[in-house]
Amino acid sequence: MDVLWMIPLLLLMIIPLLMCTSSTFVFYFKKFFYVAWMMVLALIAIPLCILKSGGRDIENMRIIRFMVRHVKYLLGLRFEVSGWEHLQTEGPYVVISNHQSSLDVLGLMEILPDRCTTIAKKELVYAGTVGLICWLGGIVFINRKKTSDAKSVMADAAKTMLDDQIRLWVFPEGTRNQNGDLLPFKKGAFHLAVQAQVPIIPVVFSSYSNFYLRKEKQFKSGIIRLKILPKIETKGMTSDDVSSLSDKSFDLMRAAFLDISDSITRSNGPVRH
Numbered sequence: 001m002d003v004l005w006m007i008p009l010l011l012l013m014i015i016p017l018l019m020c021t022s023s024t025f026v027f028y029f030k031k032f033f034y035v036a037w038m039m040v041l042a043l044i045a046i047p048l049c050i051l052k053s054g055g056r057d058i059e060n061m062r063i064i065r066f067m068v069r070h071v072k073y074l075l076g077l078r079f080e081v082s083g084w085e086h087l088q089t090e091g092p093y094v095v096i097s098n099h100q101s102s103l104d105v106l107g108l109m110e111i112l113p114d115r116c117t118t119i120a121k122k123e124l125v126y127a128g129t130v131g132l133i134c135w136l137g138g139i140v141f142i143n144r145k146k147t148s149d150a151k152s153v154m155a156d157a158a159k160t161m162l163d164d165q166i167r168l169w170v171f172p173e174g175t176r177n178q179n180g181d182l183l184p185f186k187k188g189a190f191h192l193a194v195q196a197q198v199p200i201i202p203v204v205f206s207s208y209s210n211f212y213l214r215k216e217k218q219f220k221s222g223i224i225r226l227k228i229l230p231k232i233e234t235k236g237m238t239s240d241d242v243s244s245l246s247d248k249s250f251d252l253m254r255a256a257f258l259d260i261s262d263s264i265t266r267s268n269g270p271v272r273h
């Protein structure tokens, strides 16, 4: 009994010691903490969402957004947002952003407009309490391995956007990517915007490579710049315009990505922990 009682006490002493001495330990600790804390937050949010909306409802995103907002402080991250005015667009639109890691959820929740949910891979629905909260928040799940299924889910989403006046956030790279550049864009987000005839609002996350390095096992404190770009209209466009729309969005976002990522390195230098 006495020995069992000692375990938490020992952990309380050892963890800060390891945090000070080993950056690899910090990396694993922060990653584990992030996942575990999001699971706990989701567990708390589930009954709140059910009580408020009775089930799957995009309005639950307000609760989720509120509950995730503080997590950045726990991980030593800060956001610098520019271009807020571009999100002040009435009615439905499609937000597109680059996708580096599951940490993107923090930036997404930092600026998520009202009545906006995301498109995600269907595997996420099985992620325990996080999966259930994603479902309650109205996240649209697609099967990336079956293009025809994904296309029909997104065609339905285009209709729902207009019927229910909702906004959708899509990661057009289609997967996580931390290679210091953007991956070529998939077409779904652009078909979606053209089918619904709604504008696209590009959002760019600066590179995480100055604080989060997967290979080197480093997870330091840092600043993430979020740049919201002016909307791109799609009124009058048809599926023939999708490729050029995608190319234009890619070029704008890539230029912004290189710009804000570069300026972080220049203005802050290497971030110290």
Ligand SMILES: CCCCCC/C=C\CCCCCCCCCC(=O)SCCNC(=O)CCNC(=O)[C@H](O)C(C)(C)COP(=O)(O)OP(=O)(O)OC[C@H]1O[C@@H](n2cnc3c(N)ncnc32)[C@H](O)[C@@H]1OP(=O)(O)O
Residues within 6 Å of the ligand: 038, 039, 041, 042, 045, 063, 064, 067, 068, 099, 105, 108, 118, 119, 120, 121, 130, 133, 134, 137, 139, 142, 143, 144, 147, 150, 151, 152, 154, 155, 170, 171, 172, 173, 174, 175, 176, 185, 186, 187, 188, 189, 191, 192, 242
């Ligand atoms: C309370 C606290 C709790 C906290 C817990 C958590 C908190 C919050 C939860 C919220 C946060 C959640 C965040 C979730 C993030 C998850 C991110 C992801 O999962 S990213 C992965 C999934 N997303 C995507 O894949 C979107 C981008 N992908 C696409 O758009 C793709 O195009 C596709 C999947 C629709 C199809 O894939 P693929 O076949 O590989 O793609 P293409 O090469 O682009 O297309 C092939 C041809 O098909 C045409 N096409 C594509 N889409 C359509 C369409 N909708 N309609 C008609 N035609 C379409 C395309 O043009 C191509 O034809 P081509 O002739 O070559 O032009």
Ligand SMILES: CCCCCCCC/C=C\CCCCCCCC(=O)OC[C@@H](O)COP(=O)(O)O
Residues within 6 Å of the ligand: 034, 035, 036, 038, 039, 099, 101, 102, 103, 105, 121, 124, 126, 127, 128, 129, 130, 174, 175, 176
């Ligand atoms: C009992 C099951 C336990 C499952 C544990 C998983 C829990 C995840 C928990 C917390 C992290 C919170 C953020 C959740 C949202 C992350 C979304 C995400 O980034 O998905 C990856 C996807 O974009 C691309 O994936 P691929 O790299 O293409 O594949």
